[in-house]
Amino acid sequence: MPRMSESRENTIVTAARLLQRQGYAATGLTQILEESGAPKGSFYFHFPGGKEQLGAEAVALAGSEMNAIIGAVLARHADPAKAVVALGKTWSSWLAGSDYTEGCPITTVALEQSSQSSILRQACAVVFGSWHRQLRDHFVAAGHAPVRAGALARLVLCSFEGAFVIARSERSTASFSETARLLAEVVAVGV
Amino acid sequence: MPRMSESRENTIVTAARLLQRQGYAATGLTQILEESGAPKGSFYFHFPGGKEQLGAEAVALAGSEMNAIIGAVLARHADPAKAVVALGKTWSSWLAGSDYTEGCPITTVALEQSSQSSILRQACAVVFGSWHRQLRDHFVAAGHAPVRAGALARLVLCSFEGAFVIARSERSTASFSETARLLAEVVAVGV
Amino acid sequence: MPRMSESRENTIVTAARLLQRQGYAATGLTQILEESGAPKGSFYFHFPGGKEQLGAEAVALAGSEMNAIIGAVLARHADPAKAVVALGKTWSSWLAGSDYTEGCPITTVALEQSSQSSILRQACAVVFGSWHRQLRDHFVAAGHAPVRAGALARLVLCSFEGAFVIARSERSTASFSETARLLAEVVAVGV
Amino acid sequence: MPRMSESRENTIVTAARLLQRQGYAATGLTQILEESGAPKGSFYFHFPGGKEQLGAEAVALAGSEMNAIIGAVLARHADPAKAVVALGKTWSSWLAGSDYTEGCPITTVALEQSSQSSILRQACAVVFGSWHRQLRDHFVAAGHAPVRAGALARLVLCSFEGAFVIARSERSTASFSETARLLAEVVAVGV
DNA sequence: ACTATCGGGACCTCCCGTTGTT
DNA sequence: AACAACGGGAGGTCCCGATAGT
Numbered sequence: 001m002p003r004m005s006e007s008r009e010n011t012i013v014t015a016a017r018l019l020q021r022q023g024y025a026a027t028g029l030t031q032i033l034e035e036s037g038a039p040k041g042s043f044y045f046h047f048p049g050g051k052e053q054l055g056a057e058a059v060a061l062a063g064s065e066m067n068a069i070i071g072a073v074l075a076r077h078a079d080p081a082k083a084v085v086a087l088g089k090t091w092s093s094w095l096a097g098s099d100y101t102e103g104c105p106i107t108t109v110a111l112e113q114s115s116q117s118s119i120l121r122q123a124c125a126v127v128f129g130s131w132h133r134q135l136r137d138h139f140v141a142a143g144h145a146p147v148r149a150g151a152l153a154r155l156v157l158c159s160f161e162g163a164f165v166i167a168r169s170e171r172s173t174a175s176f177s178e179t180a181r182l183l184a185e186v187v188a189v190g191v
Numbered sequence: 192m193p194r195m196s197e198s199r200e201n202t203i204v205t206a207a208r209l210l211q212r213q214g215y216a217a218t219g220l221t222q223i224l225e226e227s228g229a230p231k232g233s234f235y236f237h238f239p240g241g242k243e244q245l246g247a248e249a250v251a252l253a254g255s256e257m258n259a260i261i262g263a264v265l266a267r268h269a270d271p272a273k274a275v276v277a278l279g280k281t282w283s284s285w286l287a288g289s290d291y292t293e294g295c296p297i298t299t300v301a302l303e304q305s306s307q308s309s310i311l312r313q314a315c316a317v318v319f320g321s322w323h324r325q326l327r328d329h330f331v332a333a334g335h336a337p338v339r340a341g342a343l344a345r346l347v348l349c350s351f352e353g354a355f356v357i358a359r360s361e362r363s364t365a366s367f368s369e370t371a372r373l374l375a376e377v378v379a380v381g382v
Numbered sequence: 383m384p385r386m387s388e389s390r391e392n393t394i395v396t397a398a399r400l401l402q403r404q405g406y407a408a409t410g411l412t413q414i415l416e417e418s419g420a421p422k423g424s425f426y427f428h429f430p431g432g433k434e435q436l437g438a439e440a441v442a443l444a445g446s447e448m449n450a451i452i453g454a455v456l457a458r459h460a461d462p463a464k465a466v467v468a469l470g471k472t473w474s475s476w477l478a479g480s481d482y483t484e485g486c487p488i489t490t491v492a493l494e495q496s497s498q499s500s501i502l503r504q505a506c507a508v509v510f511g512s513w514h515r516q517l518r519d520h521f522v523a524a525g526h527a528p529v530r531a532g533a534l535a536r537l538v539l540c541s542f543e544g545a546f547v548i549a550r551s552e553r554s555t556a557s558f559s560e561t562a563r564l565l566a567e568v569v570a571v572g573v
Numbered sequence: 574m575p576r577m578s579e580s581r582e583n584t585i586v587t588a589a590r591l592l593q594r595q596g597y598a599a600t601g602l603t604q605i606l607e608e609s610g611a612p613k614g615s616f617y618f619h620f621p622g623g624k625e626q627l628g629a630e631a632v633a634l635a636g637s638e639m640n641a642i643i644g645a646v647l648a649r650h651a652d653p654a655k656a657v658v659a660l661g662k663t664w665s666s667w668l669a670g671s672d673y674t675e676g677c678p679i680t681t682v683a684l685e686q687s688s689q690s691s692i693l694r695q696a697c698a699v700v701f702g703s704w705h706r707q708l709r710d711h712f713v714a715a716g717h718a719p720v721r722a723g724a725l726a727r728l729v730l731c732s733f734e735g736a737f738v739i740a741r742s743e744r745s746t747a748s749f750s751e752t753a754r755l756l757a758e759v760v761a762v763g764v
Numbered sequence: 765a766c767t768a769t770c771g772g773g774a775c776c777t778c779c780c781g782t783t784g785t786t
Numbered sequence: 787a788a789c790a791a792c793g794g795g796a797g798g799t800c801c802c803g804a805t806a807g808t
Contacts, residue, residue: 005765023303025216029802041766044803051802101306107356111299112214114359115292125360151369154357155350158370162352165298166345168305169316178342179349186377196791220776232793235778242776387787405685407598411780423788426781433780483688489738493681494596496741497674507742533751536739540752543738544731547680550687551698560724561731568759578769602798614771617800624798 008046010036015058016065021101023108024055024120049119055109056123062105063127070131074138081184083138084156088180091160092173100171103164132157143189152187159183199237201227206249207256212292214299215246215311240310246300247314253296254318261322265329272375274329275347279371282351283364291362294355323348334380343378350374389420390428396420397440398447403483405490406437406502431501437491438505444487445509452513456520463566465520466538470562473542474555482553485546514539525571534569541565581619583609588631589638594674596681597628597693622692628682629696635678636700643704647711654757656711657729661753664733665746673744676737705730716762725760732756 014036018027029051033040047053073090077083095103110124135153140146163175205227209218220242224231238244264281268274286294301315326344331337354366396418400409411433415422429435455472459465477485492506517535522528545557587609591600602624606613620626646663650656668676683697708726713719736748 007765021306023214023216025214026303026307028800030800039766041768045765103302108214108299108302110356110360111294111302112217115212116217121360121362125362128357128360151373154366154369155373158353158357158366159346159350160353161356162349162354165301165352165356166319166349169301169312169319171312171316175345175349178345182342182346182377186373198791219774221774230792231795233791236791389787403688405596405598407596408685408689410778412778421788423790427787485684490596490681490684492738492742493676493684494599497594498599503742503744507744510739510742533755536748536751537732537755540735540739540748541728541732542735544734544736547683547734547738548701548727548731551683551694551701553694553698557727557731560727564724564728564759568755580769601796603796612770613773615769618769 005046007036007038007042011038011043011046011054012057012061014038015054016062016105019055019058019109020062020103020105024112029054052117052119055113055117056119059106059109059120059123059127063123063130066105066127067130067134070134074134078142080139080142080144080152080187080189084183084187085180087156087160088163088176088183091164092167092176095164095167095176096173100168103168104161107161107164128157139187144187156183156187196237198227198229198233202229202234202237202245203248203252205229206245207253207296210246210249210300211253211294211296215303220245243308243310246304246308247310250297250300250311250314250318254314254321257296257318258321258325261325265325269333271330271333271335271343271378271380275374275378276371278347278351279354279367279374282355283358283367286355286358286367287364291359294359295352298352298355319348330378335378346377347374387428389418389424392418393420393425393428393436394439394443397436398444398487401437401440401491402444402485402487406494411436434499434501437495437499438501441488441491441502441505441509445505445512448487448509449512449516452516456516460524462521462524462526462534462569462571466565466569467562469538469542470545470558470565473546474549474558477546477549477558478555482550485550486543489543489546510539521569526569538565538569578619580609580611580615584611584616584619584627585630585634587611588627589635589678592628592631592682593635593676593678597685602627625690625692628686628690629692632679632682632693632696632700636696636703639678639700640703640707643707647707651715653712653715653717653725653760653762657756657760658753660729660733661736661749661756664737665740665749668737668740668749669746673741676741677734680734680737701730712760717760728759729756 011032015027015032018032018035029043032054033043044050047057049056069090070087073086074083077086106124106127109120110128113120114124132150132153135156136146136150139149139152144152159179160176163179166175167173202223206218206223209223209226220234223245224234235241238248240247260281261278264277265274268277297315297318300311301319304311305315306312323341323344326347327337327341330340330343335343350370351367354370358364358366393414397409397414400414400417411425412422414436415425426432429439431438451472452469455468456465459468488506488509491502492510495502496506514532514535517538518528518532521531521534526534541561542558545561548557549555584605588600588605591605591608602616605611605627606616617623620630622629642663643660646659647656650659679697679700682693683701686693687697688694705723705726708729709719709723712722712725717725732752733749736752739748740746
């Protein structure tokens with residue numbers, strides 16, 4: 001990662017937080033700049049690609065932060081079943097702790113923009129891919145065959161993505177707890 | 192459902208289609224009105240609650256249409272495992288057929304607006320609830336214990352929701368096929 | 383006055399009240415109709431001249447109501463000095479009692495519209511003329527020479543009009559009390 | 574007063590002129606921008622508080638211009654009686670010269686908005702206060718006792734305010750001439 | 765790398781008046 | 787007299803991007 005000015009970094013961090021809560025279209029450049037305290041005049045110097053570039057960098061940042069968190073949880077639970085339950089608990093307590101305002105940091109952007117901006121769509125796809133790879137590698141390390149591990153990782157990823165959506169809508173963590181319990185059965189190693 | 196004018200109905204149908212592709216914030220009232228051919232002057236006559244009310248009605252419409260489709264698929268497959276696979280095929284062929292522009296009709300709205308409009312959040316929650324209930328009842332009818340049927344229905348719902356997100360982002364139906372195959376294992380009745 | 387339907391009358395009364403507080407431009411036809419409970423469909427049957435006609439009739443109504451009040455106060459105080467003080471007290475207690483929202487019922491319309499609608503301008507002029515005449519006749523009856531009585535009536539009218547403006551703006555009745563006391567000196571009969 | 578761009582200044586000047594003739598609600602931002610030649614895109618840069626802020630600044634500008642005029646007239650007439658007559662002549666010739674379109678520059682706004690915008694209400698109250706203070710100080714300098722000078726200033730202010738209203742409505746300067754003559758009697762010093 | 769502007773268009777909302785029908 | 791629906795435009799606000807100057 002290249003060294004970057006504080007203004008530039010602040011802008012990306014603020015953008016990531018706002019995109020998570022409001023999505024891309026509903027988040028104005030003005031709001032991002034105001035909340036980040038970054039000056040308006042140099043925005044297009046830092047981000048020649050405009051709002052779209054900022055969005056893509058914010059998605060990448062949020063994706064790598066989440067990657068770190070997934071990695072930390074997996075590191076504490078070699079057993080896939082326990083790891084899956086731990087992930088569910090981590091995310092559901094986040095969600096409830098933010099009064100259901102902070103779900104998956106990139107899903108909203110992914111959905112809104114996958115038909116409108118290929119830059120943002122690809123940025124999201126890269127992030128999803130990195131999360132998937134991490135889960136798959138963990139399952140392989142735990143003894144699953146590579147192909148099955150890939151499918152299991154995908155199921156886990158999809159389920160939790162969906163759980164975020166429904167949990168926010170229902171304002172309830174039931175989706176996470178029920179989903180995690182069943183996922184634990186599926187990803188268990190051996191018979 | 193009350194009788195309603197053609198204009199009003201057209202507006203809702205068009206809104207539902209656009210919300211599915213672009214989300215709420217990115218869809219302008221002007222665009223909806225133009226594409227639906229509905230007159231501008233009577234919009235607030237038909238929808239005193241403005242864009243929010245229209246959004247809520249569009250969500251409800253999309254939800255009930257999807258409900259009918261789920262019902263039709265389930266009616267053709269009494270076996271939960273086969274039903275789940277059929278659902279996955281239905282949706283993944285939709286998605287690919289629309290060049291990955293038409294995913295779940297309400298997820299985007301649910302995510303964008305669950306922290307901003309309680310009217311839209313609730314409209315989405317009602318729809319998710321109706322889909323869940325239908326799946327659960329099918330699993331109960333197939334022999335699952337009610338509590339487990341509920342959890343299975345939730346897992347299926349969350350997984351497919353997430354599969355829609357990731358499939359659109361990756362422009363690939365892999366999420367659907369891999370997810371559906373594993374879900375079929377979990378929802379299978381007996382051993 | 384011709385017999386008129388209840389709807390029609392309600393509309394005028396409601397319009398008069400709203401014009402007093404908000405003025406003509408800021409008061410929407412929709413608001414008038416909603417608050418009066420009158421049906422929208424027959425508005426242009428009752429008022430072929432539209433909003434302008436309604437405004438003119440509301441001005442006339444408010445004017446004649448005020449005329450009655452002026453008449454009542456004058457009837458209790460033959461002495462012009464006492465009459466003027468009593469008028470000041472009446473109006474200042476109205477104003478304070480409505481939390482400074484209800485001043486002279488027609489001044490706002492008169493000012494906004496005197497350069498825009500000659501119908502409304504004239505309606506207001508007629509009302510001002512009727513108030514002036516009543517004051518002048520009272521002063522004549524109290525012994526003032528007709529010409530001087532006319533000038534005194536005009537001074538009183540202008541002063542109280544201005545007092546309404548400034549009192550609303552300052553949210554204070556000081557304008558009324560100070561003005562009335564000095565006016566009482568001027569209109570006193572004899573030497 | 575801070576240095577300001579020409580666009581910003583033009584906007585305020587134009588707004589002041591239009592508010593004087595049409596009032597606040599009847600004057601559209603579009604009209605102000607068009608007539609002032611100011612660019613639309615930077616309006617919210619110059620006036621973050623929107624139309625309300627512009628209105629308040631226009632009121633303040635009009636108020637201080639009027640203050641200068643009052644000051645000039647008073648400076649030419651040490652005798653209160655003569656000063657009052659001169660003020661009446663100044664204003665009535667203005668009014669007639671503009672074909673009764675330009676009265677007191679802030680009264681209309683004061684009336685319309687005193688129940689709707691406390692920002693505008695206060696801006697008007699400040700202006701009225703400054704006018705009153707100037708008249709009162711002049712009367713004190715001419716020999717009136719301070720308390721009486723304050724009351725006289727108020728009477729003069731209210732009377733001329735009211736004269737503006739009625740003169741515009743009647744399209745006649747009679748209110749000014751008759752009112753000024755009587756006011757001159759009241760404010761005369763000594764016996 | 766930042767300031768102060770500008771450009772032009774889109775946002776949702778609401779306006780007043782007018783249909784045709786009952 | 788009242789209904790449901792329409793027509794077209796204007797309301798104030800805010801958008802993202804660009805510019806000239808320093």
